Amino acid sequence: MGSFPSRRRSRRLLGAACAAAAIAITAAACGSSGTSGTSGTSGSSGAAAPTGGTRVVGGTATYALPPSTTPNYIFPFDSSTYFSVVNAEDFQYLLYRPLYWFGNGASPTLNTSLSLAGKPVYSDNGRNVTITMKDWKWSNGTPVTAQNVVFWIHMMQAVASTDWGAYVPGGFPTNVSDVKATSPTTLTMTMNKAYNQTWFTSNELSQITPMPEAWDRTASGASHCTTTVSDCAAVYSYLDSQSKSLSSWAGSPIWGIVDGPWRLSSFNADGNSTFVPNKAYSGPVKATLAQFQEVPFTTESAEYNVLQAGSAGGNQIDVGYLPTTDAPPTKSANAIGTNPLNSSYYLSPLYAWSINYFPLNYQSTTGNGPVIKQLYFRQALQYLMNQAAVISGPLKGYGVPTVGPVGSVPATNYLSSTGKSGDPWPYNPGKAKSLLTSHGWNVVANGTTSCTHPGTATTDCGAGIKQGQQLSFTLPYATGTEWIAQEMTQLQSNASQVGIKLSLDPRPFDQVTAIAAGNCVVAHISCNWDMGNWGGGWTFVPDYYPTGETLFLSGSGANSGGYTNSQNDSLINDTLTSNSVNSLYTWQNYLAQQLPVIWQPNGVYQLSEIVNNLRGVIPQSTTLGINPENWYFVKS
Amino acid sequence: MIGFLIRRILQAAVTVLIVTVIVFFLLRAIPGNVAVAILGPAAYRNPATLAQFNAEYGFDKPWYSQYLLWLGHLLQGNLGFSWTLDQSVASLLGQRLPKTIILVGISTILALIIAVPIGLWQAVRRNKPVDYTFTALSFLFYAAPTFFVGTVLILVFSVKLGWFGPEAPQGGIVSDLTDWRDLVLPVVTLALVTIALFSRYMRSSVLDNISEDYVRTARAKGASRRRVLWRHVMRNSLIPIATLLGLSIPGIFAGALITESVFNYPGMGYLFYQSAQKQDYPVLLGFIIVVAIATVVGSLLADIAYAVLDPRVRYA
Numbered sequence: 026m027g028s029f030p031s032r033r034r035s036r037r038l039l040g041a042a043c044a045a046a047a048i049a050i051t052a053a054a055c056g057s058s059g060t061s062g063t064s065g066t067s068g069s070s071g072a073a074a075p076t077g078g079t080r081v082v083g084g085t086a087t088y089a090l091p092p093s094t095t096p097n098y099i100f101p102f103d104s105s106t107y108f109s110v111v112n113a114e115d116f117q118y119l120l121y122r123p124l125y126w127f128g129n130g131a132s133p134t135l136n137t138s139l140s141l142a143g144k145p146v147y148s149d150n151g152r153n154v155t156i157t158m159k160d161w162k163w164s165n166g167t168p169v170t171a172q173n174v175v176f177w178i179h180m181m182q183a184v185a186s187t188d189w190g191a192y193v194p195g196g197f198p199t200n201v202s203d204v205k206a207t208s209p210t211t212l213t214m215t216m217n218k219a220y221n222q223t224w225f226t227s228n229e230l231s232q233i234t235p236m237p238e239a240w241d242r243t244a245s246g247a248s249h250c251t252t253t254v255s256d257c258a259a260v261y262s263y264l265d266s267q268s269k270s271l272s273s274w275a276g277s278p279i280w281g282i283v284d285g286p287w288r289l290s291s292f293n294a295d296g297n298s299t300f301v302p303n304k305a306y307s308g309p310v311k312a313t314l315a316q317f318q319e320v321p322f323t324t325e326s327a328e329y330n331v332l333q334a335g336s337a338g339g340n341q342i343d344v345g346y347l348p349t350t351d352a353p354p355t356k357s358a359n360a361i362g363t364n365p366l367n368s369s370y371y372l373s374p375l376y377a378w379s380i381n382y383f384p385l386n387y388q389s390t391t392g393n394g395p396v397i398k399q400l401y402f403r404q405a406l407q408y409l410m411n412q413a414a415v416i417s418g419p420l421k422g423y424g425v426p427t428v429g430p431v432g433s434v435p436a437t438n439y440l441s442s443t444g445k446s447g448d449p450w451p452y453n454p455g456k457a458k459s460l461l462t463s464h465g466w467n468v469v470a471n472g473t474t475s476c477t478h479p480g481t482a483t484t485d486c487g488a489g490i491k492q493g494q495q496l497s498f499t500l501p502y503a504t505g506t507e508w509i510a511q512e513m514t515q516l517q518s519n520a521s522q523v524g525i526k527l528s529l530d531p532r533p534f535d536q537v538t539a540i541a542a543g544n545c546v547v548a549h550i551s552c553n554w555d556m557g558n559w560g561g562g563w564t565f566v567p568d569y570y571p572t573g574e575t576l577f578l579s580g581s582g583a584n585s586g587g588y589t590n591s592q593n594d595s596l597i598n599d600t601l602t603s604n605s606v607n608s609l610y611t612w613q614n615y616l617a618q619q620l621p622v623i624w625q626p627n628g629v630y631q632l633s634e635i636v637n638n639l640r641g642v643i644p645q646s647t648t649l650g651i652n653p654e655n656w657y658f659v660k661s
Numbered sequence: 662m663i664g665f666l667i668r669r670i671l672q673a674a675v676t677v678l679i680v681t682v683i684v685f686f687l688l689r690a691i692p693g694n695v696a697v698a699i700l701g702p703a704a705y706r707n708p709a710t711l712a713q714f715n716a717e718y719g720f721d722k723p724w725y726s727q728y729l730l731w732l733g734h735l736l737q738g739n740l741g742f743s744w745t746l747d748q749s750v751a752s753l754l755g756q757r758l759p760k761t762i763i764l765v766g767i768s769t770i771l772a773l774i775i776a777v778p779i780g781l782w783q784a785v786r787r788n789k790p791v792d793y794t795f796t797a798l799s800f801l802f803y804a805a806p807t808f809f810v811g812t813v814l815i816l817v818f819s820v821k822l823g824w825f826g827p828e829a830p831q832g833g834i835v836s837d838l839t840d841w842r843d844l845v846l847p848v849v850t851l852a853l854v855t856i857a858l859f860s861r862y863m864r865s866s867v868l869d870n871i872s873e874d875y876v877r878t879a880r881a882k883g884a885s886r887r888r889v890l891w892r893h894v895m896r897n898s899l900i901p902i903a904t905l906l907g908l909s910i911p912g913i914f915a916g917a918l919i920t921e922s923v924f925n926y927p928g929m930g931y932l933f934y935q936s937a938q939k940q941d942y943p944v945l946l947g948f949i950i951v952v953a954i955a956t957v958v959g960s961l962l963a964d965i966a967y968a969v970l971d972p973r974v975r976y977a
Contacts, residue, residue, distance in 0.1 A: 105710050106699060108701060186707065186709060187713050192707050194709075271748060294748060323925050327828060330925075340828060533938060535698040536693040542705055543705030544705065548705055550694065
């Protein structure tokens, strides 16, 4: 259970540094022009990508890592410290395949072809599940067995509460009462109650990465974590220490046993990785490339310099990204503008399977908690968030509105028909004003609105709100992403029209998340904040089924504002136990209207630049995995 | 001289110790939550991990207790372990420091080799076109932000002309030295600013010296203009440059964040920035130790250089 609060690509670079921002501006000013193209955006776009050409066997494809991030953990059992896209999707998944692979083209759904086991078969109304392994092999020739899965689950049972980054109290594996490998190819699992099968597969089984028997060891020799849970802590400790020896990864006999399509042939601590095909790979598509390289970058601008130079510098990037500041404007998320690198690359926007929002603190000790608890106030504030203007303005068209707790891009059947109808709260300052005046507030445009009718009647301000209380809030937001800064300024201006005073407080990303990403009561941190915007919302990875138990259930650690609503809790619990997607629709339609948070636009995750003679890169995965085994160069 | 050196080394040790106390305190005063910065906001899903982190690294203790713990490790030669880069601080410094020394060191030497003759030439040709030209160029490069100079150089010499690489060498130390085409632009970027600075000092110093009595005396005794310039004026004019060089030594160790960022060269400056963003205290403290030592050593070397350049200076 548990996806993660995402930090958008552009925020990963030297966000707060004026210097870096200035670099980006210079690069933007110096960009060259090209011709325009079109693309479709259903999560990842299918741009006007080049086609044809004769497939070339071999070659080296170079992939630019996100700025200021490098892999620093190879053991596919990531604690919170290492729980990141660059460690998992960009690195470990190339070597060690998860039991169930999510990402079907641009769709964030189960990919049975790339999964190590057949579809899980549920029985006893969803209380038992049987998993049958396919005929995959490790690179040392041994099969990927059910025992390898049990090995991972036993390790979870031993150390998950402190050392598994996606662990949620009460979640996997606590909710599994029994697990056993009944044969080398069959595994049965009994849960503590009947669960929604889609949810259990997408959010629980999705976390598993089988581990080879050769890893069941400590420094002193073989161990028995596969059969004995009490042995697992020592095994974890050993593998963790081996993973922290970065310089030994490429030659390690432990990390050299892979079941993915690639094996690591070199790695340096700066983050330069070279992968070569795993000749024993038993998956459906064998690598065509002779090598796949990942290269790190200090900033987006440094990466863009290399993209612009192309092969002139001798370090050509084959798959990179365009800094958001250099994005060519487009009129809709289903198109792209003029690619400044069009002579060598084609542009393909990638949207992550995510939602974007910023939390309101219902547990605020500033005195504003009672105001935030009023639905009419949240509705008024949401009416002032002009998602359409932010998308067409600062996002240059590369964004979609967040319509509720379920992502609208890519198109999935998880989004209700109501959600598909678009932003339920289009910009409307008139309605915002009306909501406030009809609830006992004296609205002072460009001043500060105050409560004139305290009380709990339907026309009063609401419980806990005092006579004369003003609508004045502090709003820390993360620096480093230009469109977020512009959005915040715009919201501040919009809010002032109805006398809501937002005191913006730009801070580094880590400071904002430290303040606002956790439930202050549960995490025992200060509740002295009203709102906070880290800018990236939430990405549904590795929990692909967008239920709300992590973000919106009462008492959840990641329920940032401490939102509590018994009907919402009941509806969330239905989504976890009912097999019908209708329960998901009912919940999301309800919560979209309840506004536990303020929905804000979901900006593009990455504007990928792909070299013209490389095929197989698109559609890009909205679950952020990469499959360079599908990539190949062509000659004309 | 030996007594002087011993006194300075002892003073340096005390200085470095005081610096660590101040920096340690200031780091703890930075707003935010170290555990969340290191573990990531996802850790909020399981608050037990935050408590475990704080207990494991002593964040549940007063700052002075944490300092004494860190100092104890330092005295045993243990600089600590980076929470975010997953390596020992000593190993990180071992990787990044040589890269920075190569980049900043080469650019400083290059700047020195070019700036000294230019400054001398400008002084000799004072108020002539050549003086005005170099003065204008000095002002231009000294005023221009490094990121701007670097970006322009990349666009012209890499993107348009393809002569040099758009990023610094990406391999190890050996490649830093052998991939000279990739090293040219970052070195030149840094050198241009330094040349502008050094040449201005040199020009000013030569002008001061050229009107001194000893110059007039030497000329009156029949020494040629060239001999006076190179044997007498030049040597005395180098004293302010020695001071500047001494002050540059911490920079050689601390790196050049902007240039490293523009040219994708992860050296010491970039390491410091990364660590500061993530509140990776062990790395920040390791960095501070290195730079503090470089500062006192640089200052000491400058003092020694005075004695070499000016025989009147003697340290008792």
